[in-house]
Amino acid sequence: MSRRRGEFEHRTSIFEGAFRAWSHLGGLAPEDVESKPTADIDPLAFPLEGEDPRLISQRKSGEMKESKNPDGTIRREYPYEPLPRSGLAHPYVQAILSPWLGPDADNEAIQLGLTTLRTWWQHRRKGESGSAVAALGTEKMKGVVEGYTRHFFTLAHCLVTQDKEQPPRTLHGRMKELEKARNRRNKGKKIPVEEPMKAPMSQNLAPNDLVSDLKGDLTDSNLSPLERLHAAQRRQLASNGMIHPQMPASTQVDVTNPPAPTPIIDMKGKCVPGKIDLPGIVDQVNHAANQLAHRGGIGGGGNGGGMVPLSATSANDPALNHQPQPVTSQNYGDPNKTPVVFVSGRGDIMIAMEIDGITCAHCVKIVETVLRGCTGNKSPIEGLLDAAADMKLNAVLMKIDRASNAKRIAFEAARNLSMVGYTAKVKEMSIVGAGADKKATMDLGALSTAFDVVASTDPKDVFDWTIPCTCPDNGVLRDDCSRH
Structure with a gap:
């Protein structure tokens, strides 16, 4: 009996969390979905109960019945939003069934699970059942349901905004109305006709x-x-x-051999468990990075320029030399800035980067794997030893081999992350003081030594890299992981 009850709690908590997340997303304004991060429209922090017209309509029609918690308090109500009609073709439905059925479920079990989910979803339209209220009303299960709610909402928001999957029905209707209104406004505006660009003065020279x-x-x-x-x-x-x-010759661009653009790898469905092949993604990133290095293009990383300047010497004249230009330290972003290097008492050398685009626990896993490589393999970035990302801080801490490699590693990390849809910016500082000669060169070797010397005078441990990650595969519960 206890085994069956445990299975009921497990299944119902997943379904209930997914239902609440889908319901909350359906009640949001399209402008908020497009412009606000998930933290600002969180279903637990910013409920829509008092202002949701769907709730008022369903109460009047008698479709929704009022339910109470075991202690007698009124239970929060969530308006009904139908499941996507495409069924298993929609990643959100797959994500609901995945933590319940597990990764080894066969096709028959998946079809039976889909039927069970659809039946439960239809009955949920009338409100929560008494058995569900009793099973999920304990303090322990409340936390579990809230965790699933936040997880599924982040997933649904990512699927709608980034992967352009079908949104909830109410939100879909509002998005269509907003698009029509925008088209009407733009219809009356005259589109300016751009004049053809005038040829350079040098083209007007007589033969x-x-x-x-x-x-x-x-x-x-x-x-x-x-x-x-x-x-x-x-x-x-x-x-x-x-x-x-x-x-000036130092700023001329080699038009005969322009730097290759940074390739963008398809990451559709990245927030769905098991949807993407992480080892395959790492191989693609590594291959693309090698191609960029071979062609002489350093790509559009988060910290540095995209064009490789030509030397003023005749050996690099574009008219005679069509070989790729080498990437030197001057190409790794602003030469007057360098990453801030943290050195722990154990001798760990670290740099930190802000990451834009981390929306869920799966993004944390993707960022870490792209940087440090798959388990048991060496990092594709030479000198990068380990990486630990944080979803709440939107940051990643990287352990590197030497402080002198910090600028290059930061640049390559930002470049590789940009291939999979994340914008990274390293924590850096200026190495040229106010009013100093901008043309003066700084001895970066001496600066790297200074990081080690200063750190040894007052050692502090920033992060314990020996702690293993214990996060579950479904990415829902991360608070109990000592590493994250």
Whole structure:
């Protein structure tokens, strides 16, 4: 009997949490869903009970009956929102059945589970049953249901806003009305017609003028033969509008070999347990990073520029050399800034990054795996030893091998995370004081040594990297994990 009761509590807590989350999402305004983070529209912190027109309508029609807690207090009511009609094709339905049936359920068990879920969902329209109120009314089960509610709401919000899956019926109708209103407003506005871009002044040069200038470059006795050829080729490129004649050589862009854009990997359904192949994602990120390095493109990471500057020396002249430009330390973001390095009493060297895009526990797992690699494998980023992300802080702490590698590791971490949909920015500080010469160079080796010396004078442990992660696979309960 106890085994059957435990199964009833387990199943009902999952279904009830999913029902409350779907109901709350359906009652929100489309503008709030689009613009606000989940923390600002949380179903537990910001309930819609007093202002929800669905609740008023269902009370008047008699569809919803008032229920009470075991202690006699009025139980909060959640308006009915139907399940997606697509059934198992919708990731939200899959996510509801997954923690109940487990990963080893066969097709027959899944179909039976779907029928059970649909039947329960229809009966829930009239309110909670007495047995459900009794089973979920204890303090322990209240916390479990609230955990599932917040988990499923974050998941549903991610599916609707990021993966563009079908939203709850009421929200879907409001989104259509909002789209129609926006179209009506935009219909009366005149769309400005952009004038064609004027050709650079250098393109207006007469052919005879260009020929005479080229002859002058090729016969300049003050230049070596190779420098004459370079000057003539630069002038010809400038005449075609590719290089501005007044642009400094250090800022000219190699138009013959532009840096490759950072690829974006498809992460649809990332918040659904088991939906994406994490080892496969890590392999894709690693392959794309190697391709960018091979082509000379450093990508659009969260901390640094996308273009590789050309050297002013003739060996890197774009007219003669089509080889990829090497990525040096000057390309890893602002040269006048460096990441803040934390050194613990145990000698652990760490840097921290803010992460935009972490919406659930699965995102934490994705961020950590992309950075440190799969369990048992080496990190795809050379010098990165471990990583621990936090969902509430929207941050990640990374353990690295040397302080001198902090800038490169931070850049590569931001670049790799951008491939899977996360924007990262490292905690950094300026290494040039106010009023100092911006052209002055800083000895980064001495600065890295200073981090170690200062830390040894007053050692403090920031994080214990020896603690293992004990988070469950479904990503619902994380508070009992010592690492997170």
